[in-house]
Amino acid sequence: MSETSAWVIFIAAIFTNNILLTNFLGMCSFIACSGQIRTSIGLGTAVTFVMIMTTILNYVIYHFILVRFGLVHLQFIVFIAVIAAFVQLVEMFVERFSPRLYFALGIFLPLITVNCAILGASLFMIIRKYSFVQSVGFGLGAGIGWAVAIVMLAGLRQKMRYSNIPEPFQGVPIAMVVTGVLAMAFMGFAGMVSIQ
Amino acid sequence: MADKQLACMTCEPKGLCRGRGLLTLKDGAWANNPLAIQILGICSALAVTNRLENSLVMGAALIFVCVGSNLLVSLLRKRTPHRIRMIAEVAIIATFVIVFDQFLKAFYWDMSKQLGPYVGLIITNCIVMGRAEAFALQNPPVLSIVDGVANGLGYAVVLAIIGFFRELLGTGEIFGYEVLSGQWYTPNQLMILAPGAFFALGIVIAVFNAIKGPEPQENK
DSSP: OTTSOHHHHHHHHHTTTOTTTTTOTTHHHHHHTOSOHHHHHHHHHHHHHHHHHHHHHHHHHIIIIITTTTOGGGHHHHHHHHHHHHHHHHHHHHHHHOHHHHHHHTTHHHHHTTOHHHHHHHHHHHHTTOOHHHHHHHHHHHHHHHHHHHHHHHHHHHHHTTSOOOGGGTTHHHHHHHHHHHHHHHHTTTTSSOOO | OHHHHHHHHHSOTTSSSHHHHHHHHHIIIIITOTTTTTOOSHHHHHHSTTSHHHHHHHHHHHHHHHHHHHHHHHHTTTTSOGGGHHHHHHHHHHHHHHHHHHHHHHHOHHHHHHHGGGTGGGGGOHHHHHHIIIIITTSOHHHHHHHHHHHHHHHHHHHHHHHHHHHHHHHSEETTEEOSOTTTOOOOGGGGSHHHHHHHHHHHHHHHHHHHOSOOOOOO
16 A cells, blocks of 8 residues: 555546545535536635645644644544634635635635545545655545536536436436446546555 | 423423424424435445445444534533534534544444544534534523434434445345345345445435425425
């Protein structure tokens, strides 16, 4: 595990081990915000940025503080605090220096705190014992993978608005089934590279 | 005991929360099922349902965390300043998740390994946070416990249904015992892989919709 190159992990996190389509993380905002391509691109970008930064921060905090002082069992509460604080910081920063971007991202920034993909990426990084460079590759890849998936679903859902769907399946259920088909398509990448 | 009495006095005159308690229970477990109707907390519902056993453990975890955090949030609801209530809620939830995680690690190491990061991810499970925010902040402790049980149960039942069908169709087994004989049933591997999870949940939600009747779903 530990000798896999960061580049391989980066590719694998996008395609073969897509954090959304194989690990099911970040489903809530995935279903809720995939109505339009524009919004999903905004959200995807924000998630990618926050994910890579928080994996780096959490890596440093985990290895240099929690492990050193034997506080590993507190990892959940520390990680979620780091993520919440970072999101808040980014929000203030963006608001101050780039109001246009701030309005473009709108409510997506605070929503990211409760996106389980962010916390999940940090937890996977610990469980799979990644080194620092590998963690960076994984964080970036997982974020891009999530963004790719949500943009694809948004495109499909825009088309689906014109199709005739059985009544009980309208709305969320059909989105789930379509995501299943997407996941099936992504299974085609399996074997290309693999992690875990 | 004092708490119980206090809660009942604030409840309707029908006695031990009979009035609102039962309503709360019904609402959480069926009419407003957090998973199938409100579509909350689906990440873990998809991830751990490849086996019935995992689904049951995860359901138990959510009931525990939901009841615990509801109770604590409700007890502290008059002391918590409004502006920092979110952080307080997250801290409380995380505490209970850590307790459960440590319990699993101590007594059921294999299960803890299988569930992986998904136990930790209960912290970001919208159901727990949603109930703390929407219910426990306004209601007395006993009623909040009922609500926690109801929502946890609603989640656990749906999880068990999905887990049952995925394990049955995916491996032909239940709890590791062969149910569908290998002589005439070829296990459909797809069901225990990722796409099967999406299909199964989609169908379960559709069935719930169909049973509930043609009430207009949100049309986004």
